[in-house]
Amino acid sequence: MHPRTGLPVVGMVGAGQLARMTHQAAISLGQSLRLLAAAADDAAALVAPDVVVGDYARYPDLADFAAGCAVLTFDHEHVPPEHLRALAAAGHTLHPGPHALRFAADKQAMRERLSGLGLPVPQWAPVIDPEDVTAFAGKVGWPVVAKAVRGGYDGKGVWVLDGVAGVEPLRAAGVPLLVEELVPLRRELAAVVARSPYGQGAAWPVVQTVQAGGVCVEVLAPAPELARELAEQAQRLALTVAAELDVVGVLAVELFQTDDGLLVNELAMRPHNSGHWTIEGSRTSQFEQHLRAVLDYPLGATTLTAPAVAMANVLAAADPAPLSLDERVHHCTARWPAVKLQLYGKQPRPGRKIGHVTALGDDPAAVRADARAAAAYLAGERE
């Protein structure tokens, strides 16, 4: 218990923008997140007082951090699984637990488990030697998609291969791989849900995610013109994954929509870029919901606050306009007084996510245009 507030202390491993926005939500619940940060100027460490600087890959750092927390949660999936298991064995409460996080950190384990549950996934195969890729491509046809089993994000750790020649450099780099069919997708969707330790589930409307270069650039909520049956199928699928894998907290299921239906692409067991729109767009944000689940509180209402919501990431421009961020905020708030900003306190390196914006309204096309334009402006894009 926190000595002052009498409430349980939530520790979050990681102090990036997800932790930053989780801390922001925690304040409403009388909480203040304890953070294990890599550096004192991590995005969340700039806004929260209870910060331990340490290395999430070192067990002693994790154990020291866990000692003062009632429950541990995570803003990324990079903690070594053996450390997670050791923390749980030492009696610490982890939400989600090691048995669930395994499937967010290890794509092969995830593919095996979801296939075993009979859930729709792309055709895939494990890769031991280059011959496995050739054999798989012989079945599904080139190109195929090679994926690092662990550690990929934002398009990193994913390679489209036109032939077997592409495999050897990856193998030489020592990256454990799997291979998947290149799915003929119509678009990408995400079903974001939350689950409490008690087993209560809550789903937000299914969204469309728009990627550029493997990086999410926009999220449209609800997904425009998505058939009701597909939306319900996606929500059921995500709630099934949450229950079967015993996830506690937010679960984001990234989906491919094809002519034949839905396929699961990735899982994330934490607040996720595809749920940022919920900060203003839903009665309960994904960050508050994650905390409610982690604290074993009942989940909040997921009703929308507007018929159409669009989120656009602010990806720092490669050749930014010669204006300070402060000047950009000034002009952006003047031009779009109803667009909501989230700036992460991060240094703008080209392509880096330094914030996001959310537009809300009645007309999906109009809110998307506003969000996109405001984000480009904040990013420093020239006309």
Added chain:
Amino acid sequence: MHPRTGLPVVGMVGAGQLARMTHQAAISLGQSLRLLAAAADDAAALVAPDVVVGDYARYPDLADFAAGCAVLTFDHEHVPPEHLRALAAAGHTLHPGPHALRFAADKQAMRERLSGLGLPVPQWAPVIDPEDVTAFAGKVGWPVVAKAVRGGYDGKGVWVLDGVAGVEPLRAAGVPLLVEELVPLRRELAAVVARSPYGQGAAWPVVQTVQAGGVCVEVLAPAPELARELAEQAQRLALTVAAELDVVGVLAVELFQTDDGLLVNELAMRPHNSGHWTIEGSRTSQFEQHLRAVLDYPLGATTLTAPAVAMANVLAAADPAPLSLDERVHHCTARWPAVKLQLYGKQPRPGRKIGHVTALGDDPAAVRADARAAAAYLAGERE
């Protein structure tokens, strides 16, 4: 500028719940408030990293604090006016400035100024000796209301006097007083607006405030069944006060509604209890709006996110039910999944504001009932 974010540093004098919620809003703008706190466990100091513990009544503490800030703002009106003037004279930017804050801190100066502007105020008189009260009561009739010129809040510093006998103890205590008619009010309203240094104004819908024992217990937004002309008059009045007094930031104008119209009761030049509902109930909260004004950003949209919003304060029960706050949150979130909580991290002493709740929906009576019941439950009231 903040060395990391490149944005101006906002310093807030005071670290109570208003500063806590302002810090929460600041995070979205890429900011992290710098706080001058009375103690390291003040409500805002529990959730923000950049805290200086010092005494707002000591000039050296204020000057040291101001040195690192691009702009200073305030979560209360208790800084001695001579210190405010000295800070401004030393070249610091204060929003609102000393010339405006004077009218929030000194009721006599405020009454004189508003009377001079021809704005509707209760009949009042300055008090030099008890005979002034007798003479004033001879004009308006007993009872009359004596008010401390400085330092009152939440019903403190206000006394209803049935006769001259009540005056002497106050005079003996050395409290500078003024006296006002006891207004035959139908209800209390508040008009909350914001104004930027540039002079841009923005108004939220006028709300009804419900008091018990001089303390605000509920706020209903918009004020139920308020005639459109009165609502517009109240908004115009508040925007006029903001402009004439050169307020920068949020201005709350507390109003009496009588059979004859509106009278100004009090002014506050900071986020105010009557605006807490805007956190979820408006596209731009009063806390974000205050920061936008203080940072000289254009103001945000004040549209409602639901037709009816009710806020109820959580006032710690005198004889609380034997449940921890954590247990109360658990049950409250189960019973009212759509009610939003704000807990301040404060120790529950009887009658102390330890948080508030907000309910949103279509039916004013239903949201009011939900907010009231949820707040009573969190407060530890027995059935």
